[in-house]
Amino acid sequence: MNVLNKVMIIGVTSSIAEHTARQLVGKGASLYCVARNAEKLDSIVKDLNVRAPNSNIIGAVMDIRDSQGHMKLLDDAINALGGLDAILVAHGTLPIQKDCESSWETTLVEIDTNALSVLSLLTLVGNYFEQQRRGVIAVISSVAGDRGRQSNYVYGAAKGMVSLFMQGLRNRLFKSGVSVVNIKPGFVDTPMTVGFEKTGPLWAQPDSVASGIVKAMEKGKGDVYLPWFWAVVMFVIRHIPDAIFKRLSL
């Protein structure tokens, strides 16, 4: 079982990350919470303080696309927590595919937010954990990264890049005892998916996805689909021959 006492969370205002934070402080963890929106971050830190009055919970405001600042951010977190057991990278945006199709600039921003900023963080944290010879790197990517589909392939490409990067990192850090956990949630009822018709059995609640994340981090799993049935769904999606797949409107 991996220790999760000192955890850094990037993008804690994401609903899934916030619920994960609640479960971690419920188990006695101290947290270094990073988010872009100061007001939302403040209300989350307050909430976590009420839930766990004896835990050390620190908030830091930062736009994570500023990769120049990543080294300092990591140092600050390690200093504030007195070490680091795990990082959960949860920030991201869900772009409107049509906007990306008509603008390379928009596409680039989305790739930067959803992929490049993650790769920069993982490079630094990976080296730190490699030296420490333990640690958990968990990233919330998406089932969308498993195969490009016309409805959201820019988002999918970014998540896919993160997934491939993590496969390699996991391979490299295995011998150092570092877990690299790729979380792939399906449809989750969060503010990110506002505007979707959220009925039917495919929709999960953020707190149940959060319990799956904590379990996967503790156990040091590799690729984790949440809820589990997405593993089956995506297995099928990945194995549809391209001759057929390209004709589908997915």
Add this chain to the structure above:
Amino acid sequence: MRLAQFPSRNGPFTVYGNGRSYGDVCLTGDATLLKTRHLDRFIAFDPDTGVLECQAGVTLQEVLDLTVSQGWFLAVTPGTRFATVGGAIANDVHGKNHHSAGSFGHHVISLELVRSDGEILTCSLEENPLWFQATLGGLGLTGLIASVRLQLLAIESPWMRVVSQRFANLSEFWELNKSMEANWPYTVAWVDCLAKGANLGRGVYYAAKHLDAHSFQSSESLTPKPLSREKTLTFPLDSPISLVNNLSLRAFNSLYFRKPVEPLGGFAHYVPYFYPLDAIRHWNRIYGRKGFYQYQCVLPPQTSVDGINAMLQAISKSGQGSFLAVLKTFGERPAAGMLSFPRPGATLALDFPNREGHTQSLFETLDSIVHEAGGALYPAKDARMPAELFRQAFPAWEQFAHYIDPQLTSNFWKRITT
């Protein structure tokens, strides 16, 4: 806390918490639902004073999970802990301790109300008192309740001491009720509504109080958690027909009445004591696709003895009964809100499987008894009360209407004002 806000587009909207009302106060035909469950953050809790500040989408269960281990309980709780704090305020819910503690709204210190024009009103007995009274029991129509400050009740253990006693008929109930209410903060009675004649109104009386620290610590069998691991069963699907029918009811009611009672008292953990139905998810499916109605009324003190008697006679005569026939008296404390349901008198709550015409005609008979007795029906549990009965029972409704947010509505409100 400026996180709760109306959508930028125009309404109408209906505010929806966790959907635990039995009727249509949080439902809409053509408006857009504003779902508040994601407003689920705590803001502050002081374990010395028991004052909790939180957003309105926090459920009562989430409050208790935080506070019971620190020695604080909800000052008033309804029969489900899955309701949100905002919903408990909007329906000014009550519990088994109304005679000693009043309703949920009596323990709200202040609340923040967000209006669709962007205005944010802090409401309390001192600040914007009329807005405060309109919003307590205001059925979610005065605005979006963003955050709340609640005064909790100090407890010494998570357990309850519970006594139970049978009563043979209604007059025995009234007598027993008088002595029990004087000594116990929580009281409620189950009534066998199929019993007739001399047995009319027979039932079992339950009284309880929070267990003190000394008894808790000296009894080794009591643990902080319920004794049997809290099991949640799920009723898997709609039953094709209602499993609540004459046969099952007769069997249930006569068995329940003969269930062993504990006049000297026993112990119960707060979860099974306050929230027995929460243990079965989707318990309503037992009633089949047609569902059920709850009929809950309150009759004023001067008419309640005759009125309850007449209602039980009408129900028993109709042969339609319910598992959950609950009788309790409310205390004298003036209502917290303009449209609060709890008021001095006796309240009777009954679940009826929906047998369409049969059920509706029974309700018409009951309505006329409630009307004559000067009583009221409970909006949070209603799906069919006639508009005239509402207006008679809630005379402040016209004053209340001035405080309704122009962007908010509900099926209930349309139904009883048109």
